[in-house]
Amino acid sequence: MKRHVYKKTYGLWSFLSLLIALSVPYNLRAQTVDSLILKYTDKSGKVNIDSLIRSSKTAIFSDPDQAFNAAKQAVYFSKKQRDPLRLGNSYRLLGAYYNDARHHFDSAYYYYGLADSIYTALNTKEAVDESSILRLNYGAIKQKQGDYLGAVEEYTEALRLFDQTGNEVSRSKTLNNLAGILYGEDNKRAEMYARECVKIARKNKDEFMIATGILSLVSVLVDYARTDQADPEEIVTLLNEMQQIAEKNNYKHHQLLYYYNYGVLHTYQGEFEQAIPVIKIAIDLARQAGNEWVVMQSTNIIAEAYYANGQFNKAHKAAEESLGLAKKLQARSYEELGWSLLARTNAHQTNYQMAYHYLDSAYWLRDTLFNENNQQHLAFLEMEYQTEKKELKIAALEKQHQLYIWLGIAGAIILLIALAFAYIRYRLAVNKRKLAEEEAQRLEQEKQLVAVQATLDGETAERTRLAKDLHDGLGSMLSLVKFNLPQMKGEAAILETIDVSRFQKAIGMLDDSIQELRRVAHHMMPESLLRYGLKASLTDFCSATPIADFHYFGDETRLSEKMEIMIYRCIHELVNNALKHAQAKHINVQLVQEEDRISFTVQDDGIGFDQEWVTEGMGLQNVRQRVDAFQGKMNIYSSQQGTEIHVEIDFKKEDKND
Numbered sequence: 297m298k299r300h301v302y303k304k305t306y307g308l309w310s311f312l313s314l315l316i317a318l319s320v321p322y323n324l325r326a327q328t329v330d331s332l333i334l335k336y337t338d339k340s341g342k343v344n345i346d347s348l349i350r351s352s353k354t355a356i357f358s359d360p361d362q363a364f365n366a367a368k369q370a371v372y373f374s375k376k377q378r379d380p381l382r383l384g385n386s387y388r389l390l391g392a393y394y395n396d397a398r399h400h401f402d403s404a405y406y407y408y409g410l411a412d413s414i415y416t417a418l419n420t421k422e423a424v425d426e427s428s429i430l431r432l433n434y435g436a437i438k439q440k441q442g443d444y445l446g447a448v449e450e451y452t453e454a455l456r457l458f459d460q461t462g463n464e465v466s467r468s469k470t471l472n473n474l475a476g477i478l479y480g481e482d483n484k485r486a487e488m489y490a491r492e493c494v495k496i497a498r499k500n501k502d503e504f505m506i507a508t509g510i511l512s513l514v515s516v517l518v519d520y521a522r523t524d525q526a527d528p529e530e531i532v533t534l535l536n537e538m539q540q541i542a543e544k545n546n547y548k549h550h551q552l553l554y555y556y557n558y559g560v561l562h563t564y565q566g567e568f569e570q571a572i573p574v575i576k577i578a579i580d581l582a583r584q585a586g587n588e589w590v591v592m593q594s595t596n597i598i599a600e601a602y603y604a605n606g607q608f609n610k611a612h613k614a615a616e617e618s619l620g621l622a623k624k625l626q627a628r629s630y631e632e633l634g635w636s637l638l639a640r641t642n643a644h645q646t647n648y649q650m651a652y653h654y655l656d657s658a659y660w661l662r663d664t665l666f667n668e669n670n671q672q673h674l675a676f677l678e679m680e681y682q683t684e685k686k687e688l689k690i691a692a693l694e695k696q697h698q699l700y701i702w703l704g705i706a707g708a709i710i711l712l713i714a715l716a717f718a719y720i721r722y723r724l725a726v727n728k729r730k731l732a733e734e735e736a737q738r739l740e741q742e743k744q745l746v747a748v749q750a751t752l753d754g755e756t757a758e759r760t761r762l763a764k765d766l767h768d769g770l771g772s773m774l775s776l777v778k779f780n781l782p783q784m785k786g787e788a789a790i791l792e793t794i795d796v797s798r799f800q801k802a803i804g805m806l807d808d809s810i811q812e813l814r815r816v817a818h819h820m821m822p823e824s825l826l827r828y829g830l831k832a833s834l835t836d837f838c839s840a841t842p843i844a845d846f847h848y849f850g851d852e853t854r855l856s857e858k859m860e861i862m863i864y865r866c867i868h869e870l871v872n873n874a875l876k877h878a879q880a881k882h883i884n885v886q887l888v889q890e891e892d893r894i895s896f897t898v899q900d901d902g903i904g905f906d907q908e909w910v911t912e913g914m915g916l917q918n919v920r921q922r923v924d925a926f927q928g929k930m931n932i933y934s935s936q937q938g939t940e941i942h943v944e945i946d947f948k949k950e951d952k953n954d
């Protein structure tokens with residue numbers, strides 16, 4: 297008898313704990329809706345809908361009418377501000393009002409549905425998070441309606457969504473509600489969910505859910521205490537922790553339940569004298585809060601304690617109060633407990649007729665409740681069966697899915713390997729073809745370079761021969777003619793005045809011819825270049841050009857004859873180009889010789905040319921060919937302010953004195 301009485305008495309509180317878990321602390325002092333709107337309106341006249349919704353949540357249990365009006369105002373301002381997410385939250389708040397405060401489940405479903413359609417349309421992270429909370433709300437309704445299978449499905453889906461969104465607060469609430477469903481039917485799993493709820497709440501430092509999860513956990517542990525399967529010290533520790541949190545945050549319901557649970561624990565342990573004063577405190581707190589449900593539960597528990605303690609008159613009085621509240625609240629399970637307790641107290645007072653009457657009423661209600669409990673238990677077993685069947689089906693599908701995944705991975709690996717081999721073969725073929733092309737290109741370049749080098753060598757040899765022939769042959773002859781002409785002038789008997797003038801002019805022209813011949817021979821193969829190197833020859837060349845300046849930097853180590861001739865010819869050609877085409881007023885020639893490279897620059901301040909429209913002439917092409925023959929680089933920079941041509945050649949140490 298006692299086991300049946302106390303399990304029913306305590307089990308109902310798990311249901312009430314569920315309602316607390318779905319709400320927030322509601323012990324705040326209520327305000328009027330107009331004052332709330334004024335409070336949450338900024339200077340621009342915009343209402344902070346989130347703050348209005350939070351205030352409405354806090355009033356759902358303490359002042360439902362205010363909560364309803366605030367929620368309607370939240371809907372109005374959400375539409376006015378065209379904020380769909382806040383509109384969905386406002387509809388969800390109206391659903392919570394009808395669910396938690398009025399127990400009008402059809403209306404709750406209606407507003408939850410409006411919110412759900414908005415969240416689905418938005419499909420944002422915030423909307424998905426709010427939609428997952430709706431699954432928790434749907435599960436709570438189905439749990440209240442006794443549809444445990446539907447409730448578990450909703451809670452399971454909510455947990456999956458919470459894992460995706462990382463909403464640990466709502467996840468802990470869902471675990472607490474699952475513990476409430478399983479309490480009394482599968483206490484092991486109920487304990488597991490309750491402990492997980494508390495663990496998450498501690499991690500999040502969510503004191504409200506810590507206290508609420510402790511209530512669910514304590515309900516299971518106290519039920520174990522009836523059969524000495526629980527550690528009373530753990531229960532006391534948990535209750536004391538919950539009491540500290542409740543006092544700190546002024547959680548009235550949690551404070552009330554602290555004393556209620558202590559009384560139940562004393563009763564289960566047979567400590568009736570200790571249980572009575574604790575239960576009295578719970579009754580006083582429940583009456584102050586106007587919570588007739590808890591008054592009914594507590595008076596039933598204290599009546600049992602009075603009866604077990606031999607205080608039959610007090611037990612009779614408490615049982616009558618509990619019975620009256622049970623009839624008023626239509627709580628038939630507590631009505632049956634009240635009839636049964638009154639039958640026992642009347643029997644002890646030898647009022648057997650009334651005892652029989654009370655006992656008959658108790659048996660009639662017990663049979664009715666037994667049938668209902670059987671149906672509820674069968675529904676729970678069906679829920680477990682369907683859940684287990686779904687879990688097995690899901691496990692099979694997961695295994696099949698994993699098999700497909702592994703087959704897909706294996707196929708993908710094989711395909712990747714095949715593609716890798718094909719790609720490697722392709723790359724090898726491409727590289728082989730590319731190497732062959734590069735080799736052919738290299739050979740062609742070498743052939744061209746050899747041809748250019750041969751041309752340059754032939755040109756140098758021919759220039760040298762011509763310079764020598766002009767200087768030694770024709771130059772000597774002209775010098776001899778000039779030497780003999782004065783003698784001829786002295787020996788002439790008679791020379792007219794005009795003839796003398798012509799004769800002197802011819803001698804002058806002969807001097808100019810000899811000088812020009814020497815200049816041409818010198819330019820074709822400067823003697824200073826062969827004897828003294830680049831610096832001396834270029835200094836002479838630029839000195840002979842009035843507008844040219846020459847600057848030399850670096851060491852004066854002699855280079856190979858071929859390279860010195862090539863550099864001299866290039867600078868000679870570039871300076872002549874500037875003189876002929878650039879209309880320059882000043883030409884700057886710079887030569888920089890380093891250990892492993894040499895560079896030279898010819899810069900003028902002429903009119904320049906457009907490299908995109910003007911093709912390179914024969915002179916520039918010859919310079920470029922000479923530079924390419926020595927693997928050098930040639931860059932041209934030209935604008936209206938002038939032209940700069942820069943050549944850079946790298947060479948090995950042995951190139952210096954080849």
